[in-house]
Amino acid sequence: MSQFFFNQRTQLVNDVIDGTIITSPWNNLARLESDPAIRIVVRRDLNKDNVAVISGGGSGHEPAHVGFIGKGMLTAAVCGDVFASPSVDAVLTAIQAVTGDAGCLLIVKNYTGDRLNFGLAAEKARRLGYNVEMLIVGDDISLPDNKHPRGIAGTILVHKVAGYFAERGYNLATVLREAQYAASNTFSLGVAISSCHLPQETDAAPRHHAGHAELGMGIHGEPGASVIATQNSAQVVTLMVDKLMAALPETGRLAVMINNLGGVSVAEMAIITRELANSPLHPRIDWLIGPASLVTALDMKGFSLTAIVLEESIEKALLTEVETSSWPTPVPPREINCVPSSQRSACVEFQPSANTLVARIIEHVTGTLSDLEAHLNALDAKVGDGDTGSTFAAGAREIADLLHRQQLPLDNLATLFALIGERLTVVMGGSSGVLMSIFFTAAGQKLGQGADVAEALNTGLAQMKFYGGADEGDRTMIDALQPALTSLLAQPQNLQAAFDAAQAGAERTCLSSKANAGRASYLSGDSLLGNMDPGAHAVAMVFKALTESELG
Numbered sequence: 001m002s003q004f005f006f007n008q009r010t011q012l013v014n015d016v017i018d019g020t021i022i023t024s025p026w027n028n029l030a031r032l033e034s035d036p037a038i039r040i041v042v043r044r045d046l047n048k049d050n051v052a053v054i055s056g057g058g059s060g061h062e063p064a065h066v067g068f069i070g071k072g073m074l075t076a077a078v079c080g081d082v083f084a085s086p087s088v089d090a091v092l093t094a095i096q097a098v099t100g101d102a103g104c105l106l107i108v109k110n111y112t113g114d115r116l117n118f119g120l121a122a123e124k125a126r127r128l129g130y131n132v133e134m135l136i137v138g139d140d141i142s143l144p145d146n147k148h149p150r151g152i153a154g155t156i157l158v159h160k161v162a163g164y165f166a167e168r169g170y171n172l173a174t175v176l177r178e179a180q181y182a183a184s185n186t187f188s189l190g191v192a193i194s195s196c197h198l199p200q201e202t203d204a205a206p207r208h209h210a211g212h213a214e215l216g217m218g219i220h221g222e223p224g225a226s227v228i229a230t231q232n233s234a235q236v237v238t239l240m241v242d243k244l245m246a247a248l249p250e251t252g253r254l255a256v257m258i259n260n261l262g263g264v265s266v267a268e269m270a271i272i273t274r275e276l277a278n279s280p281l282h283p284r285i286d287w288l289i290g291p292a293s294l295v296t297a298l299d300m301k302g303f304s305l306t307a308i309v310l311e312e313s314i315e316k317a318l319l320t321e322v323e324t325s326s327w328p329t330p331v332p333p334r335e336i337n338c339v340p341s342s343q344r345s346a347c348v349e350f351q352p353s354a355n356t357l358v359a360r361i362i363e364h365v366t367g368t369l370s371d372l373e374a375h376l377n378a379l380d381a382k383v384g385d386g387d388t389g390s391t392f393a394a395g396a397r398e399i400a401d402l403l404h405r406q407q408l409p410l411d412n413l414a415t416l417f418a419l420i421g422e423r424l425t426v427v428m429g430g431s432s433g434v435l436m437s438i439f440f441t442a443a444g445q446k447l448g449q450g451a452d453v454a455e456a457l458n459t460g461l462a463q464m465k466f467y468g469g470a471d472e473g474d475r476t477m478i479d480a481l482q483p484a485l486t487s488l489l490a491q492p493q494n495l496q497a498a499f500d501a502a503q504a505g506a507e508r509t510c511l512s513s514k515a516n517a518g519r520a521s522y523l524s525g526d527s528l529l530g531n532m533d534p535g536a537h538a539v540a541m542v543f544k545a546l547t548e549s550e551l552g
Helices: 009-022 088-098 112-127 155-167 172-184 233-247 266-277 312-319 356-371 373-383 388-404 413-427 430-448 453-468 478-490 495-511 534-548
Strands: 029-031 040-043 052-059 076-082 104-109 132-137 186-194 213-215 226-228 254-260 285-292 301-309
Touching (some): 009 029, 009 040, 009 052, 009 076, 040 088, 052 088, 052 155, 088 104, 088 112, 104 155, 104 172, 112 132, 132 172, 155 172, 155 254, 155 312, 172 186, 172 312, 213 233, 233 266, 233 301, 254 266, 266 285, 266 301, 285 312, 356 373, 356 388, 356 534, 373 388, 373 534, 388 430, 413 453, 453 478, 478 495, 478 534
Parallel strands (some): 052 076, 104 132, 254 285
Antiparallel strands (some): 029 040, 040 076, 186 213, 186 301, 254 301
């Protein structure tokens, strides 16, 4: 099966072009009306008094080349099929459409098909009287002894330089000279974990070496120059930088472009950028371009680094703003800054204190929850992941331990509740711990404002519902807690009535076949019906223990 979203394979490139034109931020792109087999995109604000800069090649490298058409870069792009050079007729049509007396520069990546088709089109155009020059870019350094290095992502930098001088009205000889200087001082190297998928109905799996990467990748899915036994970002970037530094002049300021070959995540590209900042090349880098998808190989899981040696005119050309959709603004490398934090400690400050009644309440509540551990886990196993009992017991044992070590502010309920909230979120884990922490923290704040216990507990419940998103009827502990606390608010001294309300609420969860919160919300009605929610049962049992302990 294909790994691509597309409609008709025969219309794939046309659809890509149309989508790019639709989203052009400058609204400055248009398709050239021509033979249906010819796909040419041109600037709508064409000025034939200037040198025309034309590039192109196979599609599948988006945003190249259409994403770089506009003021300050390309005048037109000629689009072939996926990884296939456009025809001679297509290139010749583009030349005739956009070239005036100032002439035309063709910028071509060093692949046989592009050299031949663009070259023959240039010869035919000259015969027709057009002033045409062609520049072949071969920035790939993966095979140092290769007489014909491939043109890869560095071609975009040549587009930028040529476009800068053409836009300012320089003659064709100057545009060619500056672009040639840029091409001669541009060095690129690619790497990939796996090759790309092709948009066919029966797509073969991409080439992949587990735990390895291919160094010296091109932009058509062809094998790299070598296979390296690592996918570690630091090791890969270090190896690439070593090779780039060997190819670069020993001195000179640089701009470095970080290009996503199509299938690398934003997070990974950020990591690669960080590795580059820690590399020996970093002190020479004046400008970073990217990380961005600039010249891709469909969805290849890889990236390339391109370094261009700067001199005054090249630097100015790279930094001048353009009106294209895909050229990223170069930025100087920046130090990682840290600003001082003014955060105060959120830990609850307290002094242990004694209160016999409060101590007895904590003893009963924590003991009840500890004893219920196995039973609650069994209930939860029917409707969840079987850990409710252990979660509540962990919180109960922590508070009981603090009680037994006399490390609770028993005589200050506001601080006590805040401390319980702080400890529960640490030891209970999961959403239950956070919810109970919210409950006690908010209740403690309300107590500190002078509210009574019943009012404070209801405030804690309201905050639990707000942040947790559950309400009564959603088959959670709230089904027992809310009716109990509502009863307690009406009759603060009547713990029996609060227990009755909690028990009734817990029993209602047995009749519910739909949960709207928690893990139970993913279960079918058959799994829920007849089974009590374990959190609601725990709440009811806590109120029962309070009722039976002569605390009311």
